[in-house]
Amino acid sequence: MLEARGVAAGYGSVDVLRGIDLTLAQDEVVAVVGANGAGKSTLVRTLTGLLTARSGTITMDGDAITTTSAHARARRGLVMVPEGRRLFASLTVQENVDLGRSARAGRSDVDPFEVLGDIFPILAERAHQRAGLLSGGEQQQVALARALVGRPRYLLLDEPSLGLSPALTTRLFQTVAKIREHLPVGILLVEQMVDRALELADRAYVIERGQVVLEGPASEVAASGEVQRAYLGEVGSREEQRGEETR
Numbered sequence: 745m746l747e748a749r750g751v752a753a754g755y756g757s758v759d760v761l762r763g764i765d766l767t768l769a770q771d772e773v774v775a776v777v778g779a780n781g782a783g784k785s786t787l788v789r790t791l792t793g794l795l796t797a798r799s800g801t802i803t804m805d806g807d808a809i810t811t812t813s814a815h816a817r818a819r820r821g822l823v824m825v826p827e828g829r830r831l832f833a834s835l836t837v838q839e840n841v842d843l844g845r846s847a848r849a850g851r852s853d854v855d856p857f858e859v860l861g862d863i864f865p866i867l868a869e870r871a872h873q874r875a876g877l878l879s880g881g882e883q884q885q886v887a888l889a890r891a892l893v894g895r896p897r898y899l900l901l902d903e904p905s906l907g908l909s910p911a912l913t914t915r916l917f918q919t920v921a922k923i924r925e926h927l928p929v930g931i932l933l934v935e936q937m938v939d940r941a942l943e944l945a946d947r948a949y950v951i952e953r954g955q956v957v958l959e960g961p962a963s964e965v966a967a968s969g970e971v972q973r974a975y976l977g978e979v980g981s982r983e984e985q986r987g988e989e990t991r
C-alpha cells in the first residue's frame with residue numbers, strides 16, 4: 745500500500761497541498777480528479793519525491809519514504825509517467841524502454857519486449873525507430889512501457905491523455921485497463937478526462953484547492969454532484985460539446 749497522511753506541500757511561499765490523505769493498493773486503479781490548479785500534479789510530484797512534503801507522512805508497504813529521494817523511491821518500485829511523457833527523441837524505442845530497466849536494479853532480468861509486448865504492440869513494431877518520430881499516442885505507449893519495465897509496484901500517471909486525439913485517448917484507456925489486468929501494479933491516474941477516468945478506476949479522490957473534498961468508489965464519485973462542482977461546470981460543458989459533435 746502507498747499511503748499519504750496529512751501531506752502538505754508547495755512551492756516557496758505558496759502552499760498547494762493542505763493535508764492530503766490518500767491510499768493506493770497494489771491491485772487497484774485510483775483516479776485523482778479536480779480542476780486546473782487544484783494540486784494534482786503537485787500531489788504526484790510529492791508522492792514520487794520530486795517535491796518534499798512540508799508535513800505529513802508518506803509510506804510504501806509500511807516503510808516511511810517521506811524524505812526518501814525520488815531516485816530511491818523509483819528503485820523501490822514507485823514510478824511516474826510525467827505529463828508530456830519526456831522521452832529521449834533521438835534514442836530508439838528500445839533504448840528509451842531500456843532506460844527504465846536501470847531504475848530498478850536487480851529486477852530487470854526479464855526481457856521487456858516479451859513481457860510487455862502484448863500490451864504495447866509498438867515495442868515489436870517500432871523497436872529501432874527514433875522515439876521523436878512517433879505519434880503522441882505511440883510515444884505514450886513507450887513512456888508507459890519504460891515505466892513498467894522495472895516492474896514497479898506503484899505507477900503514477902499524470903494526465904496521460906494530454907494532447908491525444910479522442911481515438912488515441914480511447915486506446916490509452918484500453919491500454920491502462922490491460923496493464924491492470926496483466927501486471928500487479930497499483931495505478932494512480934490523474935486525469936482531466938474525468939468521465940473516462942472514473943469509468944476505469946476502482947476508487948477516486950476529488951481534489952479542490954489542495955484538499956480532498958470527496959473520496960469513494962469511482963461509480964459513487966461519478967454519480968455525485970461533487971465532481972461537477974469541483975470543476976465549476978467544466979465537466980457539464982464538455983459533455984454538452986461532445987453531445988453536439990455526435991449529433
Ligand SMILES: Nc1ncnc2c1ncn2[C@@H]1O[C@H](COP(=O)(O)OP(=O)(O)OP(=O)(O)O)[C@@H](O)[C@H]1O
Pocket residue numbers: 755758760778779780781782783784785786787
Ligand atoms: N513550480 C511551481 N512554482 C510555483 N507554483 C507552482 C509551481 N507548479 C505549480 N504551481 C502552482 O501550484 C498550484 C497547483 O498546481 P498543479 O500543477 O499541482 O495543479 P493541477 O491540479 O495539476 O493542475 P492542472 O490540471 O492544470 O495540471 C497552481 O496554483 C500552480 O500555479
